[in-house]
Amino acid sequence: MNTSRDRDVRNGRAQKRGQVQDRVRDQGQGRGRGQEQGQSRPSWWELGLTEAEYREIVEILGREPNWTELGMFSVMWSEHCSYKHSRPYLKLFPTQGSRILIGPGENAGVIRLDERWAVVMKCESHNHPVAVEPYQGAATGVGGIVRDILAMGARPVAILDSLRFGPPDDPRSRFLFQGVVSGIAGYGNCIGVPTVGGEVYFDEAYASNPLCNVMCVGLVEIDRIARARASEVGSPVFLVGASTGRDGIHGATFASQELGEDSEASRPNVQVGDPFMEKLAIETCLELVERGYVIGIQDMGAAGITSSCAETAARAGTGIEIDLDKVPLRESGMTPYEIMLSESQERMLVIGKSGRENEIAEVCRRWGIGCALIGRVTDDGMLTVKRGEIIEARVPAKALAEQVPVVLSRESRPSYIDEEWSRDPVSLLGAKPGPSLLAELASAGKTRSGKARCEPEGEPGEPEKEPEEEKDLPRFSRDLLKCLSSPTIADKAWVYSQYDHMVQNNTAVLPGAGDAAVLRVKGTGKAIALTMDGNGRYAYLDPEMGGAIAVAEAARNVVSTGAEPVAITNCLNFPNPEKGETMWQFSRVVRGMALACEILGTPVTGGNVSFYNETLGKPVYPTPVVGMLGIIHDVKQRLSSGFVREGDIVALIGPLDGRGASLGGSEYLKVKTGLVTGKPPQIDLDVEKRVQRTCLRAAQSGLLHSAHDCSEGGLAVTLAECCMLGRPGSRGAEISLRSPKSAPERPVKEEDADEPWFVESLLFGEAQSRIVVTLHPDDMPALSEIGRTEGAPVTAIGRVTADGLWVNIDGFTVIMVSTAKMEEAWRGRFDDKAMSRKPGQGPYSD
Amino acid sequence: MKFGIVVFPGSNCDQDCYYAIRDILGCDVDYIWHTVTDLRGFDCIILPGGFSYGDYLRTGAIARFSPVMKAVKDFADGGGLVLGICNGFQILLEAGFLPGAMLRNKGLRFLCKYVHLRVENNKNPFTCLFEEHEVIRMPIAHFDGNYYADSRTIEALEARGGVVFRYSDEKGGIAPETNPNGSVGNIAAVINEAGNVLGMMPHPERCVEELLGGEDGRRLFESIVSWFSGRRGVGS
Structure with missing residues (x-):
């Protein structure tokens, strides 16, 4: 397949439709860079695809893909974008509930708060970027998830983050810890969304592969919920926000590999954030939605223009045709491949209403933000990428977004489980049974006996004075x-005091003060309670229990603020899914979570799976992180x-x-x-x-x-x-x-x-x-x-x-x-x- | 009376100020887009907190060139009330309404928390409902709140009672330990000589309800309203 025969490959489907004039330009398909140097590595291999996947692509197109098309498939079919390893398992999650307005599948889940308002939430991992560039990795993690909430037409009202590092006395871990915290602060503070909660764990298991999971929550009036759908043929397709540069090309593919010794060299794969632009994008998009100019809206996250166009078109069963000459570029000489795969931040795809093109441009101009009409919605189901008159790529949108071949994983029970379970914590601690220990302490004169004081009617006695010396x-x-x-x-005050946790005037239980953050919802008398939780150690030692406990503890946390737990979102952070042990852990964690969600009545509204969290063969603990939403019916009853x-x-x-x-x-x-x-x-x-x-x-x-x-x-x-x-x-x-x-x-x-x-x-x-x-x-x-x-x-x-x-x-x-x-x-x-x-x-x- | 809240690109406390004034105080208020040059009809202009123009280059350094700032200058010169909060204070410094400059916080990190403030001057429109030397609580949220000016400027400022709030402990004690950001003399707020332009780092709009932890900020806004109605009473 690497010979450069057949220079005029025709698009299979286009041919069937008789549109023979539509020829996709040959860009040297099949020739990998390695091969030019005389090595025998095929291009699909270089892009992280398997041979089976490549054959599938050829099958779908009815021809060999060119370099741009292959790149588009490689990111869309990467684990990060396609969930090809996890999809079958995630079906176990309960997703229905009386309050659930929109479940998994959109940019974020939507939960009914009252007659008028809904809560939008989602969380996402940014583990790999953080491992190589903590500040920007964390900052763009915040930016990405905020745009997911924005894509639902909701105003982002809260950010939470769940972080895992190696022990803080390890210089590298400390560098990562400080960098991630400043990155979250630098971005979140600037866009005016309060960072109200989260958690930080330290353990050797995360030393070479830190975890950074960010959750964003938004509020939207129910009749203004936006959808990421390119649903009306002929509608204008706008790119709103920053211009497109070479940053972050192949970020999604990077996130779908193990980190290695040379991962530092992947730093160019990490995008650079511009929170000021994000703030403008927030205000612009909310105004566009409020004015009713928008049919569909989607964040350009992983895989940039490719994913946003393919997904909005696939959801609506339409196609999109775009002209790359219309895309504002940050640097000259960018190839179609680079433009389609760029992960430049602070960009939104806006499917506008026909006839509102000028108004949309005017709103963007007033906010001082870029706005380019790059294409139109079509009825042919194809994502067509032109540069002027030349067709650079032409691929069925659904094939990119939905037809990734699911990887059927093999599961194998890791041998460490029996080993760990055979160790008895009591004997490791040298703990003695309670009665003998108490007797021993008493006879050593180290303690005194007194009467039990648990009865409410009991007379509280004078507590003895605390000894001066710690020993x-x-x-x-x-x-x-x-x-x-x-x-x-x-105490994590050092962390959360770096985050503006009060902006927007809603934070009724401040970080650190309660088990969950509580935000009142203005004008309703109600409040929402938010938390992120997950104990990787439990999940490592007993995945099913760990999964169940992650959900239960998150629910317990919101209950401890007086809130009724109503729904979850989640990040599942795991090692390499190509290993049977990982999938054994994964399947059990998911099962435990699903069961707990079922019993506690908290459906799953979406989430994210992050695999390949291992560096040089050292895996992280399987770490399910649960983002829980609770509702307090009367904010005055918060605890x-x-x-x-x-x-x-x-x-x-x-x-x-x-x-x-x-x-x-x-x-x-x-x-x-x-x-x-x-x-x-x-x-x-x-x-x-x-x-x-x-x-x-x-x-x-x-x-x-x-x-x-x-x-x-x-x-x-x-x-x-x-x-x-x-x-x-x-x-x-x-x-x-x-x-x-x-x-x-x-x-x-x-x-x-x-x-x-x-x-x-x-x-x-x-x-x-x-x-x-x-x-x-x-x-x-x-x-x-x-x-x-x-x-x-x-x-x-x-x-x-x-x-x-x-x-x-x-x-x-x-x-x-x-x-x-x-x-x-x-x-x-x-x-x-x-x-x-x-x-x-x-x-x-x- | 009517408040106006300037919205620069990147302002993010504009809506909180609006909420405090309209929903809590029940006063008339409007947003003022940063390109507006006519401020007729407003009695008090607020430059809100946030990151105007991303605070790229230096805090407030770009915002001072916004078209609205010329109008704000004229407004202040005519005796109108101007309140700069956090980024608004930084802009007032950059624009030369008030003496001094902001450095990065002494701990070199962003700091968001409630602090105690001692009221140093209550003979102005912004703090007239507070007692002199009263200790109040307000949140701060900034990276560049380390107020600095040379010693002659500080002496002159102090001599004319230009310091309105100082960071203190809960009893009003002023010490390096009660200084969150390293400001000279624990200075948290500064007023101009004419007494109509106040710059402050703490966020009064964030503490206007018990629900959110305090109401001392509300009293600051009420001071403005009270002063204004009093002056109008005298004038007419």
Whole structure:
């Protein structure tokens, strides 16, 4: 196929239609650059296609493609654009729901908020660009997802980001971390969309392949929702925004390969962002939509003009003919191939209404933004690319957008699973069963016994004074401080204070203050709660559980702000899909997520799959990241995490779990032993649902003063955070836990009654389905009643105090530490001082 | 009275100001496109926050050449009230309405958070409803808010009471630790000699409701309205 025979290849379909005059120009099809140098690498190979795919293309066209056409197929059929490995699996996701107006398949999902308004959301990964150029990689990640929301005709109102890096004491990881945060800030702040939430995890698994997932949320009036469809034949096709340059050519193909030693050389594949242009594009497009000039609109993201034209035409069953001479170019001498594949940022494809050409141009002119009429919608189903009179490419739009041959993957169970599961976290930690440990601590005089203080009517006694020296603190206080300063748990104010999180005047729960960001929707009395969540360690150790937990935890987070979880979007970050182990992980993560979405009633409205997240054979953890939308029906009932009133009851909704199993894959295990191993916490989705319903009903009845879900670091870290985030005068707690044995109502299932329990698990275990809430003592019976009717355990575990966290188990003090000391550990990890210190010095080297 | 909010390409707090004035204060307000040259009918012009022209080159450096700025100059010279917030303050500095310049924040990063401010001067249209030395809370959100001027300029500014807000702690203490961005003398807001042009880095439009964490910004806008109605009362 590499011989340059047949210089006048005719388009197969055009011939059938008798349009023999339409000849596609030969550009030396089949001749690869390698081959010119005497090597035998065919052009399709160079562009990342397989031989089977190439044959399919020849079959579709009825001839061999030219170089431009081959390039167009190669990006559109890349994993990044086509989902050819993941598509069959994604069908498992539930996508229907009473609130879902538009599900997967469009630029973003649309969820009904009320009669008038809808919420638009989507998230996307930008992992590969970030690995080679963190600032621009992250910035253009923000830009791309914002344009996806814009393409629905919605005003972008919030950005969230979920980030994964190697440990921050590794210089490279720290460089990437700082670069990504400044990139998100530099772009997001400028376009005036608040960055309101997200998460940052640090683990060796992401050292050479960081993850950067960005979510954007928009608001649109339901009758103004725009679609990415080129639906009316003859309509003008505009390119609005920046001019087209050579940046980012083959970005999509780059994103569909493993990174290697020479990936730095791929830096030219990373696009450069211009947030000012984006801001203008936002205002221009919203005005065009509002004035009713628009039939269809689509972002030019991966694969640029090729994808936006092919997809809008394919969705509408039409064709598009464009003239490359009309495309404003940034540099001279660009070939059709380069123009069609350029991923220059800040460009939108606008299918205008016929007869409105002048008005559209006028709006663009007023905003000072480029606007070029590049073509028309046709009825022939073809994407026809001309340069003047010469046809440079002519391909069925549907073939590009939808006919990629699905890759049937082989799955194989990775051998590491059995190995990891065989490791017992309890023995790795050297943990002793609870009763013997408490007895030992008591006899060593390191703690004192006192009466249990969990009953609301119990008389709170004088807490003993905290010891001066850290070494004299009760042992688990030191463990708590260690957990609080672990990079994954530590306060992220250094990150989110670099983001403008207040612009647009809607942020009713600020970053860091609650389990999810809360934005009021002006004029409705309602609010939306947004979060991004995903624990890669769990998914690595038990993919199906990890998938389910990612959804459940995201839902629990929005519930903890008083919101009803309604829908998700997601990013699935995985290693190389050509490996059976990856697809085994993938299929199970998807299954777990699908099940959790089904049970919790949160359909999937779209998302993104990012494969090939491995560098030099080192894969990342399979990392599902869930973006969750919740709705608060009355914004005044929103909740934050911190304690608000001294004397409030601290209650736990969900099981008090002391079983050793909850330490598998935990942050505590990692902090203490450096290991990510064991069987991770398991989730009972039925219990999860009951717990969430209890919390939500209590919040909606106005019973709760605060709520915070238990996640990394377990109950102890959750309580510590509630103290540190508390209002002045209510920044402490006195907690009395009962060992599972002495509890009147068995918190664990009957069959586990004789299972040993561990102090470590009670404090730091990451058992699921748990929320710490506070409420007025008078309201405790009402909360218990809700728990009873919903079938979720509710236990009063202590009281809010002015300062300091004091935890005892069966009367034995296990934690006693001042709030100031906790803050020092928690806030000090990423403050200015720590971040300006050279890597390897100071707190990172411990 | 009528407020006007200038919209430069890249302004992004224009709609927030509009919301604060129309929906919270219930006042008359209109947007003013940056090419407009006639400001008749307006009583107070707001240059809002954002990234005018992307803040490429230097913050406010391009916006000062916008056609509207000549009109704003005439408006101010005629005694009209001009309030520059964040990027608006930066533009006022670049355009020479106010003395001094902005440097990058001392930590070399963007900073968005609530800060405490001490009211240094309440004898002007913008802060007349605050007590002198009252401590208030407002959010900041900027990369270039490190106010700088040479010592003679600062002395003159201080001597005439040109400093309106200073970054402080919750008790009104002024110290390097309470200075988020490195500004000389913890200066957060500056007023011109005539007392009708105020530039401030904090965002009053972001704290006009308890729901969003505070109402001190609302009192700033109410000051303007109150001052204006008082003056009109006296004049007529």
